[in-house]
Amino acid sequence: MTLTAPAVTDERIKPAGLIITLLRRPEVGAAVAALAIFIFFSVSTQAFLTPAGVATWLYSASLFGIMAVAVALLMIGGEFDLSAGAMVGTTGLIVGIVTTEWGVNIWLALVMALAIALAIGAANAFVVMKTGLPSFIVTLATFFILQGVNLAVTKIITGTVSIQGMSAVPGFDAVKVFFGSSFSLFGMDVKISIVWWLAITALATWILLRTRAGNWIFAVGGQITSSRQVGVPVMKVKMGLFMTTAGAGWLVGMLQLFDVSTVQATTGIGQEFIYIICAVVGGCLLTGGYGSAIGAALGALIYGMTLQGIVFAQWDNNWLKAFLGGMLLLAVLVNLYVRRQAGVRS
Amino acid sequence: MTHAEASAAAPILEVQDIGKTYGSILALQGVSASVGVGEVLCVLGDNGAGKSTFIKILSGAHAHTQGKLLAYGIERTFGSPREALDLGIATVYQDLAVVPLMPVWRNFFLGSEVTRGFGPFSQLDVKGMRRITKEELAKMGIDLRDVDQPIGTLSGGERQSVAIARAVYFGAKVVILDEPTSALGVKQAGVVLKYIAQARDRGLGVVFITHNPHHAYPVGDRFLLLKRGTSLGDFKKSEITIEEMTKLMAGGAELDALAHELARS
Numbered sequence: 001m002t003l004t005a006p007a008v009t010d011e012r013i014k015p016a017g018l019i020i021t022l023l024r025r026p027e028v029g030a031a032v033a034a035l036a037i038f039i040f041f042s043v044s045t046q047a048f049l050t051p052a053g054v055a056t057w058l059y060s061a062s063l064f065g066i067m068a069v070a071v072a073l074l075m076i077g078g079e080f081d082l083s084a085g086a087m088v089g090t091t092g093l094i095v096g097i098v099t100t101e102w103g104v105n106i107w108l109a110l111v112m113a114l115a116i117a118l119a120i121g122a123a124n125a126f127v128v129m130k131t132g133l134p135s136f137i138v139t140l141a142t143f144f145i146l147q148g149v150n151l152a153v154t155k156i157i158t159g160t161v162s163i164q165g166m167s168a169v170p171g172f173d174a175v176k177v178f179f180g181s182s183f184s185l186f187g188m189d190v191k192i193s194i195v196w197w198l199a200i201t202a203l204a205t206w207i208l209l210r211t212r213a214g215n216w217i218f219a220v221g222g223q224i225t226s227s228r229q230v231g232v233p234v235m236k237v238k239m240g241l242f243m244t245t246a247g248a249g250w251l252v253g254m255l256q257l258f259d260v261s262t263v264q265a266t267t268g269i270g271q272e273f274i275y276i277i278c279a280v281v282g283g284c285l286l287t288g289g290y291g292s293a294i295g296a297a298l299g300a301l302i303y304g305m306t307l308q309g310i311v312f313a314q315w316d317n318n319w320l321k322a323f324l325g326g327m328l329l330l331a332v333l334v335n336l337y338v339r340r341q342a343g344v345r346s
Numbered sequence: 347m348t349h350a351e352a353s354a355a356a357p358i359l360e361v362q363d364i365g366k367t368y369g370s371i372l373a374l375q376g377v378s379a380s381v382g383v384g385e386v387l388c389v390l391g392d393n394g395a396g397k398s399t400f401i402k403i404l405s406g407a408h409a410h411t412q413g414k415l416l417a418y419g420i421e422r423t424f425g426s427p428r429e430a431l432d433l434g435i436a437t438v439y440q441d442l443a444v445v446p447l448m449p450v451w452r453n454f455f456l457g458s459e460v461t462r463g464f465g466p467f468s469q470l471d472v473k474g475m476r477r478i479t480k481e482e483l484a485k486m487g488i489d490l491r492d493v494d495q496p497i498g499t500l501s502g503g504e505r506q507s508v509a510i511a512r513a514v515y516f517g518a519k520v521v522i523l524d525e526p527t528s529a530l531g532v533k534q535a536g537v538v539l540k541y542i543a544q545a546r547d548r549g550l551g552v553v554f555i556t557h558n559p560h561h562a563y564p565v566g567d568r569f570l571l572l573k574r575g576t577s578l579g580d581f582k583k584s585e586i587t588i589e590e591m592t593k594l595m596a597g598g599a600e601l602d603a604l605a606h607e608l609a610r611s
Contacts, residue, residue: 210469212459215448219456222445229443230457289447 026283027295029334033281033327034298034305041309048305048312051187058190061304062197063252065297067271068278069197069204070248072296075279076208077241078221078288079128079135083120084275086146087249088268091117092257093154096163106171114250120146121246125239147269154265161265166257180258193255197297200248204293217241222289277324278303281331302327356419357382358520358551359404359435365412366399373399375412377577379570381520381551386542388562389555390595391572397555400572404522404553405437406430434519438526442509446498450490451479453497454512478515486511487544502530503537510545520551527561539565559595563588571595 041048048057067084074081094113098104104112124142128135154161166172182191208214216237219227228234249268257263280286281302282295303324310320357380365375374396381387391397402408403415406424415422417433424430427437444453455475461468479493486507497505506526513521523542527535542552542565556562562569569586571578571594578594593601 206469210472212461212468212470215452215456215459215470218448218452219445222447226441226443226445227456229439232457285447289445 026290026292026335027298028283029331030282030295030298030302033330034302037302037305037309041305041312045309045312048309052189053308053312055188055190057304057308058188058194059304060307061301062191062193063255064271064274064278064303065197065300066193066200066252066255067245067248067275068282068296068300069201069293070245071275072279072282072284072291072293073204073208073217074241074245075276075284075286076221076288076291077217077238078224079238079241080139080276081121081124081242081245082136082139082272083124083142083146084139084245084249085268085270085272086143086150087117087120087246088253088256088271089150089263089265090120090146090268091250091253092263092267093150093163093265095254095257096166096263097154097157099169100163100165101157106169106175110175110254113253114247117246117250117253118243121243122239124246125242128242129235129238143272150267151265163257163263166263167261172258172261175254176258178258179254180261191259193259196251196255197300200251201293201297208293213237213240218289220288274303274324277328280335281327283331283335285335286332299331356416357385358418359553360416360419361403361410361413362416363413364403364410364415366403366408367411372575374403374572374575377413377570377572379568379577379580381553381568383551384546384549385567386546386552386554386565387568387570388566389553389570389572390557390559390562390591392557392595394574395572396575397557397572398524399575401437401522401524401553401555404430404435406435431518434517435522436513436516436518436520437522437524438506438509438513439524440526440529442505444497444505444509447496449494450483450497450500450508451476451493454479454482454493454508454515458516482511482515483508485544485548486514486541488541501534501537503534503541506530506538507541510541514545514548514550518550520553521545522553522555524555525557526554527556527558535561557595559588559591563591 047053067088071081071084091113094116095106095109098109098112099106120142124135124139127133128138131138151161154163158164177192179192182189184190206214208217216227216232219230219232220234220237224234253263253268256267278299279291279296280299282292282297282299284291284296306323306327307320310317310323360380362378364377366373367375377396377400379387379389389397389400399408403410403424406427406429409423409425415424417435422429422433430437445456448456452475455478460471460475460478462471463469476493480490483490483493488504488507488511497508500508506523510521510523526538526542530538539561542554545552546565554562554566563583567583569581569583569591571581571591573595581591
């Protein structure tokens, strides 16, 4: 007979040290990195720590952060959504087109866009769950479909590839209060999207760690057959996750539309990987079952700080991509190390 | 409860001359056995002896086609595992139905989480679940200092006993263990056997499926020996020795012939 568990000879587990206990939190690595980057740009550039500077990188981080948190939940649940970026464009375009071209009531347009987004999210989930195909492929298809439809339909209806005259739509200013306003705090001009970002991160963290739904999200991502055996409604959980991601896409679409009063047909394209990178930097495992919403928010913060920090430092903008790649590799290595330290077998 | 009207001495679970056919294939026939309070029934058999079919009937995964199945002295036919579970018959499968990366306490309550509060504001009773997990595991003789560690960090034997403790906590009166020791080393298998004894001492019935007489004999009270879909007999411990059991399982005459064949001339 072979010994299958040679590493542990004692029946009892060694007590976990403080460092290992700390390392078990997925977001610790991202927190350290965020602090380092904050200090680096604060010291090396003039503009980074000014109120205007802080407001700029926080705004940047908030738009990525909302999506990264939703994508993190989905990744913890064991799935990907590559259509998340294109969804931002799709929802913005729907609202933009139906209000400016067809004169639809702006509130109704918001609800329509949300309903369509949720339906697309549900369709993603349905195909993934019914066929058993990897969500990577299914949502890659959705991504291309949305990208094509965004451009083609916008061109057919408006004749151009962007929406004009949005701010003249009746009710625009009323909606802008929720999605495009800003207020003053500590001398900073704080955009409302930052409030959304913080609220969504807090809500997602609460759901993940303190509700049954959160327990189920970890379970379906960690071991789907076990989850089924103990009665977790796997289909419902995954459906909810895909719809949440699509809903987050709608929210960011609205935040952008009502901030700048216009939307391009190419909005959001190419950003789906940034969301995933933010989530991974924040401690999510690509294999599912592990990660954190706070981590993903920190991942987005790192991205936002770097994006604007490089501008403030007047470096070539292309360094951002190189930095992003390096960060991702580092994060994956840290995750691997953490998992080994935490001693998880199999 | 329905079993209250049945005789108190009736075994928790009993099968009489039970059998199962899949189409024209006789998977199991003429098997009789029982398990009572604080009793361990070991089901032994080589590969293809019908052990899996036997478990499937007991756990409610497949309904039997011949004979009788009695729970608390009342005849039953299980249509689904849920029906068996509602009568307190829980099955711990080899893969244990745990999520390795999740903390022990979350695994313990997965699918049956305790919540407080109303509607959308109801949240997990984390403190309570941690405490119960620790207590329930302590009753099984597992002293975890940290129920927050991922269950994947526990040894195979410990994970097995967490699964048993979970079944017991959620109302199991009989625990069916599907080959709990087969993937384990000698030492770990010993740990699991200890937990089986512990469960027995707490008044549970245990159905312990194994192909290893050396694991079954020390802990078992009764032994059901299966071979090629039929019963070789249901023995009390006093009626059989481990040598006889090994011989019966392998088919005594066949083993003698093999020994003769392998012997140096």
